[in-house]
Amino acid sequence: MAKNLQQLAALLPHAKIRGLLDKTVVSVAHDSRKVVPGTLFICLAGAHVDGHDFAADAVRQGAVAVLVEKDVPQLAGQDVTVISVADTRAAMQAVVPFFFDYPGQKLRMIGVTGTNGKTTTTYLIRSILRQAGYKVGLIGTIQTLIDNTALPVKNTTPDVIELQSTLAEMVKSGMEYAVMEVSSHALALNRVAGCEFDVGVFTNMTQDHLDFHQTFNNYIDAKAELFRSLGRTGNKKTGKTAIINLDDSAGSIMLNNTTCPVISYGINTTADLTADHINVEAAGAGFTVNGPFGAIDLKLTITGMFNIYNVLAAVGAALAEKVGPAVIKQALESFTSVPGRFELVQAGQPFTVIVDYAHTPDGLENVLKTAKQFAKSKIIVVFGCGGDRDRTKRPIMGKLAVQYGDMVLATSDNPRSEDPEKILADIEVGIKEGLAACCSDKSYEIIPDRRQAITKAVKLAGPQDVVLIAGKGHETYQVLKDRTIDFDDRQVAREVIKEMRKYG
Numbered sequence: 435m436a437k438n439l440q441q442l443a444a445l446l447p448h449a450k451i452r453g454l455l456d457k458t459v460v461s462v463a464h465d466s467r468k469v470v471p472g473t474l475f476i477c478l479a480g481a482h483v484d485g486h487d488f489a490a491d492a493v494r495q496g497a498v499a500v501l502v503e504k505d506v507p508q509l510a511g512q513d514v515t516v517i518s519v520a521d522t523r524a525a526m527q528a529v530v531p532f533f534f535d536y537p538g539q540k541l542r543m544i545g546v547t548g549t550n551g552k553t554t555t556t557y558l559i560r561s562i563l564r565q566a567g568y569k570v571g572l573i574g575t576i577q578t579l580i581d582n583t584a585l586p587v588k589n590t591t592p593d594v595i596e597l598q599s600t601l602a603e604m605v606k607s608g609m610e611y612a613v614m615e616v617s618s619h620a621l622a623l624n625r626v627a628g629c630e631f632d633v634g635v636f637t638n639m640t641q642d643h644l645d646f647h648q649t650f651n652n653y654i655d656a657k658a659e660l661f662r663s664l665g666r667t668g669n670k671k672t673g674k675t676a677i678i679n680l681d682d683s684a685g686s687i688m689l690n691n692t693t694c695p696v697i698s699y700g701i702n703t704t705a706d707l708t709a710d711h712i713n714v715e716a717a718g719a720g721f722t723v724n725g726p727f728g729a730i731d732l733k734l735t736i737t738g739m740f741n742i743y744n745v746l747a748a749v750g751a752a753l754a755e756k757v758g759p760a761v762i763k764q765a766l767e768s769f770t771s772v773p774g775r776f777e778l779v780q781a782g783q784p785f786t787v788i789v790d791y792a793h794t795p796d797g798l799e800n801v802l803k804t805a806k807q808f809a810k811s812k813i814i815v816v817f818g819c820g821g822d823r824d825r826t827k828r829p830i831m832g833k834l835a836v837q838y839g840d841m842v843l844a845t846s847d848n849p850r851s852e853d854p855e856k857i858l859a860d861i862e863v864g865i866k867e868g869l870a871a872c873c874s875d876k877s878y879e880i881i882p883d884r885r886q887a888i889t890k891a892v893k894l895a896g897p898q899d900v901v902l903i904a905g906k907g908h909e910t911y912q913v914l915k916d917r918t919i920d921f922d923d924r925q926v927a928r929e930v931i932k933e934m935r936k937y938g
């Protein structure tokens with residue numbers, strides 16, 4: 435991947451350069467902690483700190499060039515080339531895909547966006563493409579997969595450098611497809627620069643991330659960028675398709691934002707792909723998908739109406755890539771689950787325990803509706819909301835929890851830098867509102883310690899009850915103000931159930 439600095443500087447025609455350009459660059463980094471000798475260090479002004487403050491550290495660690503958007507006095511007199519531009523983020527987006535030889539041009543790229551269902555839909559698409567015999571890479575919230583090799587991730591959609599280097603690794607390992615989640619943050623911050631998507635999938639649009647986007651319209655517009663990019667002049671690849679959920683009111687906005695061919699899907703509207711004969715049960719869902727190929731009858735082990743939408747989205751992507759109905763059926767019927775999505779914890783208890791990643795009002799409502807469909811008795815909900823994230827979703831989720839649940843135990847999710855009690859107070863406003871509106875006979879408790887909340891839920895559960903532990907799904911940690919601790923809802927629930935059996 436090594437490049438001459440001259441080649442990189444040529445991509446930045448307005449840059450002011452101080453120092454030699456005839457140098458070999460072996461790595462690019464915006465994090466000083468990742469600098470190795472021969473790195474081009476890119477200074478980014480972040481939400482917390484300013485990367486320019488780490489430029490001198492980067493040089494000490496062997497950076498041969500530094501990309502800046504303001505003067506860094508500490509670099510004066512140092513043996514380093516300083517490239518000054520107006521906007522280092524924009525410069526990074528131009529330089530990095532080139533540095534990695536544009537891997538996004540060498541793969542078929544499928545991007546999935548929407549508030550909920552991205553992870554599930556990417557896993558479904560991956561399983562269909564693999565069934566069709568392709569080598570598939572996946573990037574998303576849970577992990578990166580290069581064929582079967584799993585790598586840890588920090589964000590749902592990684593930053594430009596991590597994304598391009600991962601895609602390059604996929605190319606090197608012989609992947610033909612990259613199926614990835616494209617978060618609204620990634621679109622707004624253009625982390626996907628240099629990725630030319632072949633297929634863009636829209637799942638749905640409901641409230642989340644208003645802390646970052648400020649307004650719902652900004653949030654929608656960020657998602658729409660994926661669809662604008664499919665029809666952009668200058669695209670190098672051909673054969674693009676947008677897969678759009680028309681049951682969602684924002685579907686038409688995505689549709690209006692692209693000029694490429696569209697495969698629409700929906701259950702309540704006329705669309706290219708629809709589903710009927712729907713039977714949702716605890717153990718799975720049966721339904722028929724109707725499309726240009728005729729009808730496919732499916733019996734799946736994933737369940738809930740929301741997953742039928744995810745399946746339609748995945749079938750749309752498969753269709754765009756010319757995968758036949760027999761392969762689609764085979765793949766979907768052998769698909770078992772996505773970690774932490776409606777995952778059952780079975781430790782010999784006489785009640786049902788579900789761990790789910792619902793962390794938005796819509797996700798929580800969907801999962802509660804699904805649980806209610808087969809709950810034979812009470813639903814006990816354990817949930818919280820993340821700190822440093824959209825505060826306005828907290829009371830809404832509190833209200834939904836008491837509307838659908840019989841007993842609510844509000845607890846901490848990942849408080850991050852916030853005071854857990856403050857987050858819970860925001861949730862409690864909605865709980866009280868919900869109780870007053872629908873059901874003052876229901877009860878709730880605020881238990882900041884998540885393990886204690888899960889313990890209480892398990893103690894309260896009678897035979898046939900459902901305990902829903904929502905919000906953290908596959909996460910194996912809890913982010914507190916001063917540290918991150920090991921925490922896995924599934925493991926904690928198992929431990930608590932075992933403890934209870936031991937002591938009677």
Ligand SMILES: CC(=O)N[C@H]1[C@@H](OP(=O)(O)OP(=O)(O)OC[C@H]2O[C@@H](n3ccc(=O)[nH]c3=O)[C@H](O)[C@@H]2O)O[C@H](CO)[C@@H](O)[C@@H]1O[C@H](C)C(=O)N[C@@H](C)C(=O)N[C@H](CCC(=O)O)C(=O)O
Pocket residue numbers: 464465466467477478479480481482483484485486488575588589590591592593617618619620
């Ligand atoms: C708001 C946001 O997106 N923040 C991202 C951003 O962090 P930041 O701007 O705060 O960076 P910073 O910590 O201030 O650092 C500024 C610069 O100094 C550098 N630095 C910092 C420290 C140091 O010692 N040396 C050094 O060089 C940093 O590498 C960076 O270049 O850049 C970081 C590196 O790329 C990201 O990891 C970080 O995501 C944080 C962790 C995050 O939580 N993001 C969430 C909100 C997010 O992006 N979520 C979406 C959506 C999830 C979904 O709905 O599925 C996602 O895609 O994950």
Ligand SMILES: Nc1ncnc2c1ncn2[C@@H]1O[C@H](COP(=O)(O)OP(=O)(O)OP(=O)(O)O)[C@@H](O)[C@H]1O
Pocket residue numbers: 548549550551552553554555575590615637638740741743744774775776790791792793796797798800801907
């Ligand atoms: N199509 C859907 N519509 C609404 N809710 C959904 C849908 N699919 C999944 N959910 C709910 O949202 C939760 C998260 O699902 P998933 O992880 O697939 O979404 P995501 O979009 O990847 O989330 P994130 O934004 O964190 O990456 C699930 O556990 C489930 O409760």
Ligand SMILES: N[C@H](CCC[C@H](N)C(=O)O)C(=O)O
Pocket residue numbers: 575590793819820821823847848905906909
């Ligand atoms: N991708 C989402 C995940 C939220 C998961 C929840 N457990 C939380 O920490 O808020 C986000 O970063 O907002």
Ligand SMILES: [Mg+2]
Pocket residue numbers: 552553554574575576590615
């Ligand atoms: Mg996800």
